[in-house]
Amino acid sequence: MDGIPPASSFGELLRFQRERAGLTQQCLADHASLSVRAVRDMEAGRVQRPRQETVRLVADALGLRGRPRSVFEDTARRRVFVEETVAPPAPRGAIIGREREAESLTQSLTAHGDRLLSLVGLGGVGKSRLALDVAWRVHQRVGWAVQWVGLGHRTGAADPARPAGVPGRDTRLEGIAALTGDRPTLLVLDGADGAVGPELDELFARGTELRVLITARTPLGLDGERVVPLAPLAVPAPGAEPGAAMESAAVRLLLAHMRRLRPDLELDPADRPEIASLCRYLDGLPRALEYAAGWTLLESPASLLTRIAATPFSLPAPPVTLCERGDLRHALDEAHGSLTERQMQLLTLLAAAPRDWSVDEAMAVGGRSAPELLATVHELLLRGLVRPVPAGDGERFAVLNLSRALCRERAAAPAVAEPAAPAPFAPALAS
Incomplete structure (x- = not known):
């Protein structure tokens, strides 16, 4: 017997060693020069990580030496987690149509070692619902803790003292690192457009087993960010049985x-x-x-x-x-309004096509260099305004119908002294 019980927490171990030494809480407090309330709080688990000096005083008062003392001190340093914080919010219905995406993202986080995933796409495409399903799979399948932080889409809520485009520190992320420590944890930042700054690097540095899943309308440009564009759900092909x-x-x-x-x-x-x-x-x-x-x-x-x-x-x-x-217009207006002039011009050009198109077809009539056109199409895909179209003869794409409608509406509006719009290229595309 070496005086080491199968205790799972510092409070339990402290109580075992105190009773083994034949001391009351008051006697231990007196010998350690502490208040009896401090001893009571440590035994009850209300003090999750006592100060190193306090642990030394208590160990001396208990007369601990050798391995029992080492175990006592190591247990005091170990983080105790509050179980109520480990589960994500409860979903309000089954997920439909995203089963493959949910499984792929779950594997990326739990098996492939990805630490930072950003799920991006148009408002209303289902990013939050997919993230919730992934959080539950991670929680139930491998038992990770899940911290869900709803950041919201902070349009118009910027700090006037902060330069434009510079993300600020979100106080809702403070304390997350203290809850994760070395425990495998998934942190979901839902609606993180412009709301995540350097504090994320601090979380990764302090939480060695931390994984982060972000939902946002566009990539955030963070170090180590793996961007996953979320396209709309698959639709029936025209003329399908x-x-x-x-x-x-x-x-x-x-x-x-x-x-x-x-x-x-x-x-x-x-x-x-x-x-x-x-x-x-x-x-x-x-x-x-x-x-x-x-x-x-x-x-x-x-x-x-x-x-x-x-x-x-x-x-x-x-x-x-x-x-x-x-309504349906809000997300489209917001997405169109965030485009650069170059992106908007190409979107208007592509929206004139009556059907889907290939990159080669767009390149032939787009009036842009290949690298520029490829980069712009890629940017529109990430924003969810262009979607891949299944085809047997290579990759093809199409502008969303609702985005086409908005482009037509704007084209029909009275001109406001802007450069002439590029000529429609529909006749040049394959029918």
Whole structure:
């Protein structure tokens, strides 16, 4: 017997050694020149990491030597974690259509060693919902602690004393390092546009087992940041067989939202082509699909499609919805407004194409050098305004339908002494 019990915390070990020495809390406090309250708080676990000098005084008062003293001091230095902080928020429904992305991100964090992932894309594409599913997979599969920090999209909330473009210190991140230490932890920073600064480097330096998952509309340019663009959900191909069309991710999500409102819903076979067309027109954007599902209580899919095709931004949030309220225009306006002149000119040019296009086709008529055009298309992909299109003859892309509509609307607005827009290149593209 060496006086070392199977204690799991410093408080338990302190109580064991005190009782083994035959001392009351008051006697130990007197011998160690401490208050009895300090001894009581340490035994109760209210002091998670006592000062080194306090631990030395207590060990001397207990008469600990050799290995028991070493174990006592090492246990005092070990961080005790509060279990209530380890689980992410509870999701409000099953994730649909993002199963492969969720598994890939989970593997990247837990098996492949990625420490900083940024999930970027258009507002309403489902970044937060995917991050929540990944957090739960990490928590349940490998038992990591999860710290979820909702930073929000801080438009108009900048510190007037801070130079433009310089991220400030977010006080909500203070104390995170103290909760992580050497324990494997996933920190999710949801809505981190412009809200993360040098404190993240400090967290990584202090939390050796820390992983960070960020959701933002655009990459943050952080050291070691691995950017993962999130495209809208897959939509049925034009002319797809009805059964196959119903299996696409966008259609499955739309029908799931419709059945939440109408649990007894029986889909009329005649509605299948209209539902597929509605999902294509809405680009497979999860928020747009939820909005559309809410209005199917009043309109058939066919009449809803006719209405929004005539006025694309007349689809506000229905009175009952779980997702962020607003309308389809807000996210598109914000994304377009953040573009540089070079990016906006190319987006306008590409939006004129009646169908999808390849990079070679865009390059042939874009009037730009290959490196510049490739870089700009890449930037538009990261912002979610351009999406990949499945093709058997190489990579092809398309501007989102809603983004096309906004470009057409702006082109039809009265000119305000701007340079002439580039000529449409639709005739040069393959039909």
